[in-house]
Amino acid sequence: MIGAALNPRLLRNLLPAFSLAILLAAIFWVQPRTMSYFGLNLMLNLAIPIALATIAQMAVITVNDLDLSIGGYVGYVACVGATLLSGGAGALPAVRALQESGALGRELPWILTTPLAGVVALALGVGVYALLGALIHLRNLPSIVVTLGMSFVWLGLSVMILPSPGGQAPGWDRTLMGFKPPYAPFPIIAAGVIAAAAHFLFMRTSYGSILRGAGGNPRAIERAGWSMLRVKVTMFALTGVFGMLAGLSLVGLTTSGDANIALRYTLLSIAGVILGGGEFVGGRISPVGAVIGAMTLTLAGSFLTFLSIPSDWQIGAQGAILILVLAARALIDRAEKAR
Amino acid sequence: MTALLRRLIAKPWLWAYGAAAVVFLITVLFTGGRSSGEVASAALTFATFYVIVGLGQMFVVTLGPGNVDLSIPATITLAGAVATKVMDTQDAMILPGLAVALACGAAVGAFNYGLILILRIPPIIATLSSSFLVQSTAIAYGRGLRIKPPPRLADFATAQFHGVPILALCVIALAGAMSVVLHRTVYGAWVTAIGQNIRAARLAGVDVGVTRLATYVLCAALAGLCGFLLSGFSGGSSLSMGEEYLLTSIALVVIGGSSVAGGASNVPGLWGAALFLFLVVTMLNTYGFGAGLRYLATGFIIIGVIVAASRRDRTA
Numbered sequence: 001m002i003g004a005a006l007n008p009r010l011l012r013n014l015l016p017a018f019s020l021a022i023l024l025a026a027i028f029w030v031q032p033r034t035m036s037y038f039g040l041n042l043m044l045n046l047a048i049p050i051a052l053a054t055i056a057q058m059a060v061i062t063v064n065d066l067d068l069s070i071g072g073y074v075g076y077v078a079c080v081g082a083t084l085l086s087g088g089a090g091a092l093p094a095v096r097a098l099q100e101s102g103a104l105g106r107e108l109p110w111i112l113t114t115p116l117a118g119v120v121a122l123a124l125g126v127g128v129y130a131l132l133g134a135l136i137h138l139r140n141l142p143s144i145v146v147t148l149g150m151s152f153v154w155l156g157l158s159v160m161i162l163p164s165p166g167g168q169a170p171g172w173d174r175t176l177m178g179f180k181p182p183y184a185p186f187p188i189i190a191a192g193v194i195a196a197a198a199h200f201l202f203m204r205t206s207y208g209s210i211l212r213g214a215g216g217n218p219r220a221i222e223r224a225g226w227s228m229l230r231v232k233v234t235m236f237a238l239t240g241v242f243g244m245l246a247g248l249s250l251v252g253l254t255t256s257g258d259a260n261i262a263l264r265y266t267l268l269s270i271a272g273v274i275l276g277g278g279e280f281v282g283g284r285i286s287p288v289g290a291v292i293g294a295m296t297l298t299l300a301g302s303f304l305t306f307l308s309i310p311s312d313w314q315i316g317a318q319g320a321i322l323i324l325v326l327a328a329r330a331l332i333d334r335a336e337k338a339r
Numbered sequence: 340m341t342a343l344l345r346r347l348i349a350k351p352w353l354w355a356y357g358a359a360a361v362v363f364l365i366t367v368l369f370t371g372g373r374s375s376g377e378v379a380s381a382a383l384t385f386a387t388f389y390v391i392v393g394l395g396q397m398f399v400v401t402l403g404p405g406n407v408d409l410s411i412p413a414t415i416t417l418a419g420a421v422a423t424k425v426m427d428t429q430d431a432m433i434l435p436g437l438a439v440a441l442a443c444g445a446a447v448g449a450f451n452y453g454l455i456l457i458l459r460i461p462p463i464i465a466t467l468s469s470s471f472l473v474q475s476t477a478i479a480y481g482r483g484l485r486i487k488p489p490p491r492l493a494d495f496a497t498a499q500f501h502g503v504p505i506l507a508l509c510v511i512a513l514a515g516a517m518s519v520v521l522h523r524t525v526y527g528a529w530v531t532a533i534g535q536n537i538r539a540a541r542l543a544g545v546d547v548g549v550t551r552l553a554t555y556v557l558c559a560a561l562a563g564l565c566g567f568l569l570s571g572f573s574g575g576s577s578l579s580m581g582e583e584y585l586l587t588s589i590a591l592v593v594i595g596g597s598s599v600a601g602g603a604s605n606v607p608g609l610w611g612a613a614l615f616l617f618l619v620v621t622m623l624n625t626y627g628f629g630a631g632l633r634y635l636a637t638g639f640i641i642i643g644v645i646v647a648a649s650r651r652d653r654t655a
Contacts, residue, residue, distance in 0.1 A: 066463070139649045142599045144407065148589055149641030156634030163629070267409070267467055280405075280461045312479040319471025323454065326468070330458045
């Protein structure tokens with residue numbers, strides 16, 4: 001029994017959950033009132049978009065790439081959600097201005113008010129991600145640089161859609177994110193659903209293991225007759241899909257859009273993947289861990305608030321947790337080697 | 340003559356200068372030749388700050404795949420805030436301020452490498468985690484800090500000699516020195532060797548640990564220098580002063596024609612890339628395009644350059 005508990009592999013897998021539990025216990029200890037439906041809801045609300053962005057980041061990390069544009073992309077989705085998706089092209093500030101100046105009639109034609117415009121814009125986003133996967137694979141480009149460029153592109157598009165913060169999230173989105181289920185707070189249920197779905201997708205389906213194998217040994221996957229091009233396109237498209245869900249859930253919470261709303265998500269999502277036990281190379285990932293990592297990072301901020309430490313240190317606390325967990329993992333690895 | 344020309348065209352960094360020149364001409368065309376001097380000197384001024392951090396990032400990238408310093412913006416902000424406070428508007432304290440800024444940077448760099456070494460994590464994760472810490476420290480330390488830079492430093496940072504910023508001249512000299520360091524010293528050869536093949540370098544007797552430590556310290560110290568000069572240039576330090584330098588520093592290395600996979604870098608390209616990036620923004624501004632299009636153009640340029648560079652590598 002004790003031997004099993006000291007098994008480094010098991011320890012390693014339990015590390016993310018363990019760090020979350022410690023943090024949660026510390027928060028409950030400092031501020032017992034958070035141990036309630038309302039308290040948990042408030043503290044973990046923002047964990048939903050961060051968890052989704054982390055899963056998005058995890059998809060590209062699986063195939064040894066990195067997405068430095070996920071923050072910009074989530075912001076783009078949020079801007080589309082707050083304008084095109086709720087009121088069609090007519091909800092764009094630029095079109096509104098035209099309307100007010102009298103260039104356009106008071107009653108807009110159907111084509112300018114249909115939310116389908118938003119659906120098209122979101123589908124385009126996923127399509128661009130798929131194309132990026134193809135481009136990066138075919139030309140053997142460093143993903144860091146390509147997605148660095150894309151981060152400017154998404155930011156540019158967001159600013160063009162929504163020059164200043166504003167707009168309004170679609171009603172269904174706000175209703176969904178404000179959902180108050182009985183017994184368990186929504187963020188916890190959502191986190192469970194996200195973790196289960198991602199776990200099934202990446203760890204339980206047969207193509208999922210091909211995808212992970214492509215990160216471990218691309219050549220072997222290719223020799224076995226699988227198309228690496230298809231693998232990369234799939235993974236980048238998945239990043240696009242999960243990033244889109246992140247943006248939609250974020251705008252549902254904030255109810256209005258802003259081009260700069262999610263720029264921090266880029267670094268947070270990378271940190272979340274690593275915190276959750278994912279490796280940078282080799283296709284070793286943990287979807288459940290990634291969701292837990294994202295929740296840990298979100299809670300780090302609340303913890304400081306309850307200790308009445310200025311919010312200036314929030315980013316620092318996230319960094320400190322990251323370093324502590326990585327240090328614990330290094331220790332476990334060393335124990336593994338020593339065996 | 341043709342041989343010389345051919346050798347020159349084969350230089351990867353020449354394209355950055357060519358592109359910068361073209362963009363400059365298009366910009367000046369719009370204004371009909373007026374204010375071309377101002378555009379050029381503004382470009383030189385802002386490119387100067389880009390180049391300072393670009394130099395450090397380039398040395399780090401040269402170390403090979405996965406090596407990139409994400410803590411540059413945080414270091415700039417921290418060094419700027421600490422230096423401003425140490426100097427406290429007194430001219431006599433300028434040199435101590437500079438020393439403190441460089442020491443701040445060096446400390447961050449050493450911390451970065453310590454994380455890489457002890458935790459055995461990829462540099463990108465190490466510099467990411469430390470940037471969180473440094474950023475927080477800088478914010479907590481610098482909040483509400485409204486101290487003007489010493490007048491002498493402000494004068495120096497904005498001084499011009501016949502329209503040419505003095506600071507730009509200094510940084511051109513710095514870039515020259517760094518070029519010598521990269522191509523003519525043992526340290527530079529070691530950095531390049533590690534980037535080309537770390538195992539081969541180790542077997543050949545390169546002290547990999549010391550070289551990597553020195554490179555991360557160098558990069559962070561240059562970020563510190565940038566923070567020091569920026570606080571002098573823009574009338575004090577601010578909490579967001581480092582923000583734009585993360586993506587820009589990586590973009591400079593790529594556009595300047597250095598290999599992103601490491602092991603093959605050049606210094607002149609940094610200046611070309613810095614001028615180019617600034618001039619593109621100026622050009623779009625001159626033609627009245629908004630912020631959205633400016634970002635869009637920057638993004639497409641970075642992607643375009645990396646795609647073009649991959650073709651170059653293949654034919655070479």
